[in-house]
Amino acid sequence: MLIQFFLNQMGNALLLAFYITICCIAFVISKIIISVLLYRRWKRKHMLYEDGISGGKMVMFRSPILQSLTSDIFLKKTLKLSNKDIIGSGGYGTVYRLMIDDSKAFAVKRLNRGSADRDRGFERELEAMGDIKHRNIVTLHGYYTAPHYNLLIYELMPNGSLDAFLHGRTMEKKLLDWPTRYRIAIGAARGIAYLHHDCIPHIIHRDIKSSNILLDQNMEARVSDFGLATLLEPNKTHVSTVVAGTFGYLAPEYFDTGRATAKGDVYSFGVVLLELLTGKKPTDEAFTEEGTKLVTWVKAVVQEKKEEYVLDSSLEDCPVDEVNNVFYISLMCLEPEPSKRPTMVEVVKLLEEIKSNNIVIGS
Numbered sequence: 001m002l003i004q005f006f007l008n009q010m011g012n013a014l015l016l017a018f019y020i021t022i023c024c025i026a027f028v029i030s031k032i033i034i035s036v037l038l039y040r041r042w043k044r045k046h047m048l049y050e051d052g053i054s055g056g057k058m059v060m061f062r063s064p065i066l067q068s069l070t071s072d073i074f075l076k077k078t079l080k081l082s083n084k085d086i087i088g089s090g091g092y093g094t095v096y097r098l099m100i101d102d103s104k105a106f107a108v109k110r111l112n113r114g115s116a117d118r119d120r121g122f123e124r125e126l127e128a129m130g131d132i133k134h135r136n137i138v139t140l141h142g143y144y145t146a147p148h149y150n151l152l153i154y155e156l157m158p159n160g161s162l163d164a165f166l167h168g169r170t171m172e173k174k175l176l177d178w179p180t181r182y183r184i185a186i187g188a189a190r191g192i193a194y195l196h197h198d199c200i201p202h203i204i205h206r207d208i209k210s211s212n213i214l215l216d217q218n219m220e221a222r223v224s225d226f227g228l229a230t231l232l233e234p235n236k237t238h239v240s241t242v243v244a245g246t247f248g249y250l251a252p253e254y255f256d257t258g259r260a261t262a263k264g265d266v267y268s269f270g271v272v273l274l275e276l277l278t279g280k281k282p283t284d285e286a287f288t289e290e291g292t293k294l295v296t297w298v299k300a301v302v303q304e305k306k307e308e309y310v311l312d313s314s315l316e317d318c319p320v321d322e323v324n325n326v327f328y329i330s331l332m333c334l335e336p337e338p339s340k341r342p343t344m345v346e347v348v349k350l351l352e353e354i355k356s357n358n359i360v361i362g363s
């Protein structure tokens with residue numbers, strides 16, 4: 001009787017062990033299948049080149065523009081970039097022009113401080129950035145990671161940055177007539193609104209400024225450098241704060257909380273609108289020497305209803321109502337209290353209404 005009982009118990013235990021083993025094997029096999037499927041999906045979306053010499057890896061996100069690039073030509077050309085290819089440099093690194101052939105050119109940003117230890121998280125962020133496609137956002141086409149540096153490969157914006165147009169040579173500024181400035185304002189607003197409201201998870205840019213608004217061949221605005229502020233700490237030598245952002249564009253609450261918010265981006269966009277209207281640089285030494293800001297200066301003048309005094313002198317004969325409306329929209333964005341500022345979707349709507357209805361917002 002007792003023996004029978006033990007035999008039954010052993011049989012049950014063996015059966016249980018058998019079931020557990022089957023479950024474990026099924027679990028491992030399903031994991032392997034899922035990984036293979038995910039890898040194949042990833043491969044369909046990316047082109048991968050390994051560089052045996054420097055130990056680097058280049059990942060390009062597949063897109064129609066890269067369709068014809070089947071070889072490792074990209075990697076070879078990228079690694080040959082030199083000082084003569086430099087377009088400019090900023091807080092995060094140096095930007096180069098990469099010419100693949102007469103019809104294909106890219107902008108390659110070499111990040112100052114690459115390190116192998118952040119690789120997986122860093123790559124995940126870049127993959128997410130590569131998925132973002134919008135007509136007012138600069139496309140990230142791929143990246144290259146090497147043990148001591150990283151490269152980001154963007155589409156090249158032939159007309160450079162809004163900052164260079166507004167504050168560069170006078171000749172370039174002349175090309176920025178009122179309709180062009182208005183189009184740039186609305187395009188940039190749409191790009192930021194897309195990051196804030198349509199991307200999942202929502203993206204806060206954290207460094208909206210005129211040098212991060214680039215211009216394509218049709219002078220359409222494209223927002224660049226989104227995600228970089230969270231990805232990297234800017235150079236300490238740059239005008240950026242330790243956390244993120246650039247003086248002259250930062251919302252007042254940022255200095256208290258150090259927290260980047262969508263409403264902080266709205267404030268920075270308000271500063272860009274003032275830049276478009278006044279032609280003045282928010283980081284201008286004249287403002288810092290006087291202990292004032294572009295924002296406080298303009299607010300005082302607008303309160304006295306003397307907008308024409310602060311308007312860029314090269315904006316002669318522009319429609320007064322439109323200009324005044326953009327002034328008021330910028331002031332709404334620059335409200336000291338974040339909750340009183342409009343969202344970027346509302347800003348887009350307000351800017352669109354100026355053209356369609358010819359409304360006068362401030363009256």
Ligand SMILES: Nc1ncnc2c1ncn2[C@@H]1O[C@H](COP(=O)(O)OP(=O)(O)OP(=O)(O)O)[C@@H](O)[C@H]1O
Nearest residue numbers: 088089090091092095107154155156157160161211
């Ligand atoms: N995709 C691009 N196409 C063309 N020019 C670009 C592109 N990206 C950047 N540039 C140019 O390269 C220069 C440096 O850009 P970068 O973004 O590194 O610095 P920044 O915007 O001036 O400052 P920060 O790094 O603080 O944002 C700028 O003059 C910009 O116009």
